[in-house]
Amino acid sequence: MAGHPEDFATNYWGRRALLSPAAELPAAGFADLFSLEAVDELLSRRGLRTPFLRIAKNGSVVGDNQFTGPGGAGAEIGDQIRDDKVAQLFASGHTVVLQALHRTWPALVDFSTQLASEAGHPVQINAYITPAESQGFAAHYDVHDVFVLQVAGEKHWTVHEPVHLDPLRNQPWTDHSQAVADAARDQQPVVDAVLRPGDALYVPRGFLHSAKALGGVSAHLTIGLHTLTRYLLIQELAALAANEVDLRTALPLGFNPGDPAQLAPELEKVKALFADHLQTAAPEALAARLRRRTWSGNRPAPLAPLAHAAAINNLAIGTTLQARQGLNHHLTPGTAGTPGTAGTPLRLHLPDRTITFPADALEALTTALSGTPFKVGDLPGLAPEDQLVLTRRLMTEAVLVTGPQ
Structure with a gap:
């Protein structure tokens, strides 16, 4: 415009x-x-x-x-x-x-x-x-x-x-x-x-x-x-309220939902319970629901199946790759393990699935998903051989595609 x-x-x-x-x-x-x-x-x-x-x-x-x-x-x-x-x-x-x-x-x-x-x-x-x-x-x-x-x-x-x-x-x-x-x-x-x-x-x-x-x-x-609205957030917050036991409680026997007099006391209870739910709702839980609901609205850039399969087979150190344009994703960092603990994996959230990686791959993954073309071997924080494993996995998941050579 x-x-x-x-x-x-x-x-x-x-x-x-x-x-x-x-x-x-x-x-x-x-x-x-x-x-x-x-x-x-x-x-x-x-x-x-x-x-x-x-x-x-x-x-x-x-x-x-x-x-x-x-x-x-x-x-x-x-x-x-x-x-x-x-x-x-x-x-x-x-x-x-x-x-x-x-x-x-x-x-x-x-x-x-x-x-x-x-x-x-x-x-x-x-x-x-x-x-x-x-x-x-x-x-x-x-x-x-x-x-x-x-x-x-x-x-x-x-x-x-x-x-x-x-x-x-x-x-x-x-x-x-x-x-x-x-x-x-x-x-x-x-x-x-x-x-x-x-x-x-x-x-x-x-x-x-x-x-x-x-x-x-x-x-x-x-x-x-297709405009995303604040009402959408309310809808998903209401869906998360299904986890609140008190909100799942049955209404009294003989309850008439069309009678305002019977409805009034139950409505006051629901208002109070839902207000508590809103105060404790975590943005991480809401974001997870919104990812499932909205990320499928558009498909990412087309991927040529035969050419992509050949590129996976031919992947080598020095190959230029880039993130697939338009693919919605979100990285949740993991934690490195300490003596006696395993730590938590890094999670890559995609429109239809979540895949995990070792926590120490965060810097390399962030760079790979930035949208800027890169060469396998140039990612930070991982040895070239580990980069080859990481990028092959990402290509297999259709997250990375070949970039300008």
Whole structure:
């Protein structure tokens, strides 16, 4: 977006919409990320299946059976995209929505990996391709923040203030559909502009928005950041409360949960017990739950299985390696053993598992996971032969990959 990143983080993130004309952005358009030619390739040659495609017109989503079918001999799966059916629908004014491009289009796979790593929030990317003078969806709000990148054509965007501030994922716009319609009709928009190729627009979650293509085919990317919230911390703290015996105590026999008079004394007990739980909750326990819940939101940089297996076999002192981009991880230091004690191992927490290493590998592991390429043999604190064992283990776990040689 236009301006300094710190200004955006302080003054716009989650608070205000921001329109950034192409002239104010450092890059000349977004052709390196996506194009209309990419749309045709995905729809005709990549064997896409649902739910990687949605089709809509005037707010109504078309049933999958209208644009899917078997893929032919050897690929009889019935939900593959039919390019001829998509062409018919698009020609009749329907909007094509390519979903989860952060998993299917190489340039956007790499872009989303880097963005998620820097932003700290899971990223998804969709593309909306709209025929001339058509509108795919009426005014609505999203439950995640959105960056709009105009790729081709022109689209008129209208953005209004929220009717429900900072909605959670279980609070969709349809819960407030009348208020959304009234605000879109009666309120002054905060953004009322035509986006052209190279323009960008930031729409915080909850802000109402709608868009209509103008004189030609329009294509834009929506980069959605699935915002992590304080409410998420409350949810996980409540889950940790299951370890509190007094909170697991059964309510009295004959209890009527719909009676406020019966509920009141139990509620007071729960408030007191939960307050004690909050006072004693350990950040380490909460972090462990959050790792399991959030780290799977984005996958790390793609790994070529055959080439990676060959690199493990060929690993030697002097090989250049680096941490796999976008792989969430956290190191918990261990303790060295003393006479008569074994100490505790160093723990490397990954999205789906935890692996252990000797405590004295901390300095070497910290360097290896820093993101800076290094040569096996140059890690601090371990002999070259021990580095070879360590890095082979990390490559086998898909934590390290080959770096620039």
